[in-house]
Amino acid sequence: TLLYSAFSVVGSSVRDLLAYFLSFLFVFSLAVRRTNVPLIFAAMLIVLIPLLIYQYFAGGEEVWYWERFTGGARNPNQLALYVVCGVALAAMFVARKPVLVAIVIVLVLFGFATQSDAFLAYVAVVTLTALLAFILPRKYFLVGWFPMLVALTLALLAFGPAIADFTWQQWVSADQGFARLLLYENGFKAWLSTPFSFLIGNGAGYFSGIMGPFEAAEAHNTPIDLLAIGGLLGIVVVYYFPIRNLSQLYKIGSRALFSLYAGVVVFSFFHFVARHPVFWFTVYATAWTIDRRTAGATR
DSSP, rough: HHHHTTTTOBBBOOHHHHHHHHHHHHHHHHHHHHHOHHHHHHHHHHHHHHHHHHHHHHGGGEETTEEEEEEEESSHHHHEEEHHHHHHHHHHOOSHHHHHHHHHHHHHHHHHHHHHHHHHHHHHHHHHHHHHHHHHHGGGOOOOOOOHHHHHHHHHHHHHHHHHHHHHHHHHSSSSSGGGHHHHHHHHHHHSSSSHHHHHOSBOOOOSSSSSSOOSBOOSSHHHHHHHHHHHHHHHHHHHHHHHHHHHHHHTOOOHHHHHHHHHHHTOOOOTTTOHHHHHHHHHHHHHHHHHHHHHOOO
16 A cells, blocks of 8 residues: 555555554454453444434434435445444344344334435345245255245246336436446456456555546445455455354354344445444454354353
């Protein structure tokens, strides 16, 4: 990052390098100290929900992006990230079901208020995954995706025009001028610009764009942005623990948390999450929860 900044490569960002370093220090401090992880979540929730309620009713124009609620974040997807992480964390740490249901309802309502396409994708993935996880025995879960896809195909054939029109409207509203597809394409071009960037990326920053790569824009897709930033090495480093957590949740049979966490992973495909501490706290807290549930099962 420092080298590319010195040569004025468009998109290179020392500030982003600092953001990643602070996220690393946060996770490292959790790992090396005996930290009360549930208490951290409680503190987050105590601040987050009252703040969102206040912002929604008294925040003024600054907390709205047109008709989309941002809660004071830079864009609605950033608030939606707190919602999806908050729901997963609540499922881990809130033992009393009435309290859990109330928290989830409040957070989900704020999620819908963002009108985030990433949040809608999250809801769809969590719903489909939960249906499979709770209906099918665990040993048939992976096999169950095939009949689910067949059923979806039949539904598309039966209600194709209505579904296609709804999907098209959602895509157009979320992707004005088809900019997102261009950002995806140019993010890949930034990744593939040199053999060096293919392996370890272009450093911290924003390397996509509308007219071409290296226009200091995000692809708004964590895997694509990670490839441009850290190459193959970067995407392995960042996604190792999220994918490992997902696999472990499946193995221990934690169906609800597996579904919610799958939604968090899919959410990252529609918004860049790697420099947000709330994402890394969710990854860490999930690993922390898996370790304790596994230890409890072996006693």
